[in-house]
Amino acid sequence: MLTDRQLLILQSIIEDYIQSAEPVGSRSISKKNSITFSPATIRNDMADLEEFGFLEKTHSSSGRIPSQKAYRLYVDRLLLPYRFSEPEMNNIQSLFAGKILEAEEAVKETAGILSELTSYASIVLGPEMFESRxxxxxxxxxxxxxxxxxxxxxxxxxxxxxxxxxxxxxxxxxxxxxxxxxxxxxxxxxxxxxxxxxxxxxxxxxxxxxxxxxxxxxxxxxxRKSRHEKIFYGGKTNLLNQPEFKDVDRVRALLELMEEEHLIHELLKPTINGMTIRIGQENTNEAFEHCSIISATYSLAGKPVGTIGIVGPTRMEYQKVISLVNHLSYGLSNVLDDLYRRDS
Amino acid sequence: MLTDRQLLILQSIIEDYIQSAEPVGSRSISKKNSITFSPATIRNDMADLEEFGFLEKTHSSSGRIPSQKAYRLYVDRLLLPYRFSEPEMNNIQSLFAGKILEAEEAVKETAGILSELTSYASIVLGPEMFESRxxxxxxxxxxxxxxxxxxxxxxxxxxxxxxxxxxxxxxxxxxxxxxxxxxxxxxxxxxxxxxxxxxxxxxxxxxxxxxxxxxxxxxxxxxRKSRHEKIFYGGKTNLLNQPEFKDVDRVRALLELMEEEHLIHELLKPTINGMTIRIGQENTNEAFEHCSIISATYSLAGKPVGTIGIVGPTRMEYQKVISLVNHLSYGLSNVLDDLYRRDS
DNA sequence: ATTTAGCACTCGGATAAAACGAGTGCTAAC
DNA sequence: GTTAGCACTCGTTTTATCCGAGTGCTAAAT
The missing domain is CATH 3.30.390.60 (Heat-inducible transcription repressor hrca homolog; domain 3)
Incomplete structure (x- = not known):
């Protein structure tokens, strides 16, 4: 349905927009190294991509911005594996190398690193201790x-x-x-x-x-088991740096929602074993309309006991965040298993 | 140094501005019931008050806004005792009437009510349990x-x-x-x-x-005693409703500061037995430049074990907040004493 | 000696018009 | 099928104008 060139152009636009947060024009795309076609050609493809619902215009003569559908395609088909940079790697290593004695400590640390490395907000649920004896x-x-x-x-x-x-x-x-x-x-x-x-x-x-x-x-x-599971946040204020949240009302809606622990819980809980990516309105809640949430479960002795997640604008650095959440959920599971294993 | 009329006018301006958040003009003051002088008279006094440093102009032909010095005077000399409204009273009563079993629960509840009744943010430190055996x-x-x-x-x-x-x-x-x-x-x-x-x-x-x-x-x-005392916040997002925080950068500075638990701690800890009111730049920290903080200690068996406080814009409803903080610190102390007394 | 009315003046904010420019769509040439 | 050329669109920025709330000052009234 889409030609290779169209996919390439779409990808370029998405990645440019993720970087700049500004509508992307045909000229700026044509200047990229990976692109060899003229602006006019790109414009034609852009028009097609718009017709298919992958691109949108903010007004009749503006550049294009990716639609929710585009991000979905990007995440599902265009994403390349991400290589962590040196300092990122160090940061992650140090988390898993440290002498952690308690599960809660490990979970909090994870929330901190997640937000630190992404400049988005992190949410961590759990760990549920129902299984422990x-x-x-x-x-x-x-x-x-x-x-x-x-x-x-x-x-x-x-x-x-x-x-x-x-x-x-x-x-x-x-x-x-x-x-x-x-x-x-x-x-x-x-x-x-x-x-x-x-x-x-x-x-x-x-x-x-x-x-x-x-x-x-x-x-x-x-x-009686304690009724609410714990929720830890990291870097909530990171969101305020994102241009899509320069509007106070939108920020307020978001921050208020995050105070509603049961709602956040409902939202992240359905993360199935593995990773869940919810883009924009795929999140049912209105306050998350302009957000994407990437979450993954972590487990103890093979059973999922909690969820880690990242909340950012739909214009999110998906490749980095996805790798990171993946990595950290895996690493956190290992840390917990180590803590657990000391019992035997 | 100030005539009675000048004090009355100053008070009117302050209260008007607390209400409206807009610069106050001589005409609107002259319309109040308690005021019997003409706008011109008021303008003269306003000019004097400005000279003394109690009023400021946002530009050369604007109305006046109270200075920090004015709020200080207001708080120290002009404040009338506040009568709680019916629902407010109920809210407070219900806090102290409930069947509370744990100190931490009481403290959290207090933070909630504080922010709910004020539409500012509340901060509660403690309770320190160092004294308990x-x-x-x-x-x-x-x-x-x-x-x-x-x-x-x-x-x-x-x-x-x-x-x-x-x-x-x-x-x-x-x-x-x-x-x-x-x-x-x-x-x-x-x-x-x-x-x-x-x-x-x-x-x-x-x-x-x-x-x-x-x-x-x-x-x-x-x-080893746990190193950090606990901090509870209530209604942080209330601050986003205040017009002085419609600027995202200012909000961010504030919210980020609140994450720094040790700083908040340093800030509220010096609350001496009784109540402390810090207006604007009386708070040493720059992020609180446009805030006032009203805090009071609460105690257990006569010894102060924690602090409750309210953070809001300098344009704060001082009379209400001061009464409330007073009341609640007193009430919380009683609740804790009751919890404590059950031991004997 | 105060207080007040009158009036010229200031200045931010709102409104309108004009200039700008990034970016598009379309057509015709390559 | 691709690209150069060009007219057109429309949000943004700039400039000009107007409006009015509010002031300071002076002179009259109390």
């Missing part, structure tokens, strides 16, 4: 009315919530409950804790604790 | 190379870090260390833990643990 639970009373439940998993993840203490609980029972929980629930994945509570612990509890109903619901509360 | 420490090994140290205080605050395990540590010694620490350090304030480690624990450790040097430095690491 209970290593130890500790319930520490804080005064008469409350207690802190601390859960430590085999991945070194610590979760804690404060729970109201039922007044009927007798002295010493708390310790007893803790012992029972540790004995019965150790090694159970977090997401199964509540279920296991009923299947494994309930009856034992009945035997040892006086007001067993209250104790059970108290324990259930203590094991 | 160790209730329990648990060291859980994660594989052969690392362990998670979990510290629970008598205020229900949980802190955890992952620490590399010294390879020389023998089986069972970790448990022993944990026991010793719990026995010897319970009730010690967090900020004294490291010191107490040496004075109370060192010798005991020497007696029971084989490679005592490694164990000591490991323990020291486990008790």
């Amino acid at each position: 209970l290593r130890q639970i500790q319930i520490v009373p804080i005064g008469k009315e409350a207690a802190v439940a601390v859960i430590v998993t085999d991945t070194g993840y610590v979760e804690n919530h404060t729970v109201a203490l039922p007044p009927t609980l007798e002295a010493g029972e708390l310790e007893q409950i803790t012992n029972i929980l540790n004995e019965r629930l150790r090694g159970i994945p977090l997401y199964q804790l509540q279920r296991a509570l009923f299947s494994e612990v309930r009856d034992v509890l009945k035997r040892y604790v006086f007001n067993y109903e209250a104790a059970l619901s108290f324990t259930e509360e203590a094991l | 160790l209730r329990q420490i648990q060291i859980v090994p994660i594989g052969k190379e690392a362990a998670v140290a979990v510290i629970v205080t008598d205020t229900g605050y949980v802190e955890n870090h992952t620490v590399a395990l010294p390879p020389t540590l023998e089986a069972g010694e970790l448990e022993q260390i944990t026991n010793i620490l719990n026995e010897r350090l319970r009730g010690i304030p967090l900020y004294q833990l490291q010191r107490a480690l040496f004075s109370e624990v060192r010798d005991v450790l020497k007696r029971y643990v084989f490679n005592y040097e490694a164990a000591l430095s490991f323990t020291e690491e486990a008790l």
